[in-house]
Amino acid sequence: MQSNRASPPRILIVEDEPAIAESLDYALRREGFTTQTAGTYAKAEAARAWPTLIILDLMLPDGNGGDLLRTLRAESRATPVIVLSSRESEVDRISALEGGADDYVTKPFSPREVVARVRAVLRRMVPAMTPSGQAEPESPVQVDRTGRRATFAARSLELTRVEFDLLALLSENPSRVYTRAEFIASVWGDGFAITDRTIDSHIKSLRRKLTDAGAPAGMIQTVRGVGYRMASPDDLAAPGQPALDPTAPDSQALDSTALEAASDVTGPDTAGPGATGPASPALDESAAPSDDSRQ
Numbered sequence: 388m389q390s391n392r393a394s395p396p397r398i399l400i401v402e403d404e405p406a407i408a409e410s411l412d413y414a415l416r417r418e419g420f421t422t423q424t425a426g427t428y429a430k431a432e433a434a435r436a437w438p439t440l441i442i443l444d445l446m447l448p449d450g451n452g453g454d455l456l457r458t459l460r461a462e463s464r465a466t467p468v469i470v471l472s473s474r475e476s477e478v479d480r481i482s483a484l485e486g487g488a489d490d491y492v493t494k495p496f497s498p499r500e501v502v503a504r505v506r507a508v509l510r511r512m513v514p515a516m517t518p519s520g521q522a523e524p525e526s527p528v529q530v531d532r533t534g535r536r537a538t539f540a541a542r543s544l545e546l547t548r549v550e551f552d553l554l555a556l557l558s559e560n561p562s563r564v565y566t567r568a569e570f571i572a573s574v575w576g577d578g579f580a581i582t583d584r585t586i587d588s589h590i591k592s593l594r595r596k597l598t599d600a601g602a603p604a605g606m607i608q609t610v611r612g613v614g615y616r617m618a619s620p621d622d623l624a625a626p627g628q629p630a631l632d633p634t635a636p637d638s639q640a641l642d643s644t645a646l647e648a649a650s651d652v653t654g655p656d657t658a659g660p661g662a663t664g665p666a667s668p669a670l671d672e673s674a675a676p677s678d679d680s681r682q
Contacts (some may be wrong), residue, residue, distance in 0.1 A: 396509060397423070398423075398441075399431065415481070423438070428454070435466075443471065455486070456488060465512075489508050528617070544600055551615060560617075562617070563618045571586070
C-alpha cells in the first residue's frame with residue numbers, strides 16, 4: 388500500500404571540503420531533510436534537477452559555483468540557492484545575490500544557522516511551494532489584471548468586463564468560496580441592483596468560454612446555497628467531492644440567448660477600467676462580448 392506521507396525537502400550540498408559537507412549533511416538530516424552531497428562542479432551540475440534547495444560553495448576544484456547558479460537561472464529554474472563563501476566583501480555578497488542567490492552565508496558558520504536559513508528560504512517560497520517542499524501545481528488559468536488579459540493553458544480568453552473581473556476574483560484564491568454578495572461588492576460595487584440570476588448567468592457564460600478553451604467542466608464549481616469557487620490544481624487531479632456540483636448553478640441559470648434579459652441592473656454606468664465604448668444606461672456584459680472584451 389502506497390504511503391500518503393509527503394516527502395521532505397531535498398537539499399543538495401555542493402561543497403568540496405568534506406568536514407563542512409559532513410557537518411551540514413548531519414545537521415540537515417537530523418532536522419528531517421533529505422540530503423545529497425556533491426564535491427565537484429560536475430557532480431553538482433548532474434544533480435541540479437533533483438533538489439528542492441541547493442547549498443552552494445562558490446569555490447570548487449573543477450569549476451566556479453557561480454557558473455552553476457547562472458546555469459540554473461538561465462534555465463528558468465526557481466530552485467532556491469544559498470551561497471557559501473569565505474569572501475566577506477560587500478561586492479561579493481551583492482554579486483551573488485544579484486546573480487540569483489537567495490541567501491549568502493560566509494565561512495566559518497554554524498550548521499544550525501544554515502539549517503535556520505534553509506527553513507527561512509523555503510518559507511519564502513510559499514505559496515510557490517508546499518510545506519513539504521514540493522512545487523505547487525501551477526494553475527492553467529492565468530490572469531493579468533494590469534493588462535486585463537486572461538488565458539487558459541496559454542490560450543487567450545475573450546471575456547467581457549464582468550467575466551474578466553469574476554475570473555480575476557475567483558483565481559486570486561483557488562478553493563475559496565465566494566458568495567454572491569462578495570461578487571457584487573468586488574465586480575459591480577455599490578449602486579446596482581444585481582439579482583442572483585444575473586450572477587449565475589455570467590458564471591455560466593464564463594464556464595462556457597473556459598470549456599471552449601479546453602478547461603474541464605469543474606473549473607468553476609458551485610457550492611450550493613453559498614456561491615462559487617475556482618477549483619485548485621489538486622481539486623482537478625482528484626475530483627469527486629459530494630458537496631460540490633462543478634457545473635450546475637446554485638439557482639436556475641438562463642441560456643446565453645436570454646442573458647440580456649437576466650441582467651436586471653439599474654444604476655450608474657459600469658464601464659470600468661479597460662472597458663470600451665460609450666456609457667450605457669444598463670449593463671449587458673455577456674450578450675455582446677465583442678463590445679467589451681479584453682485584447
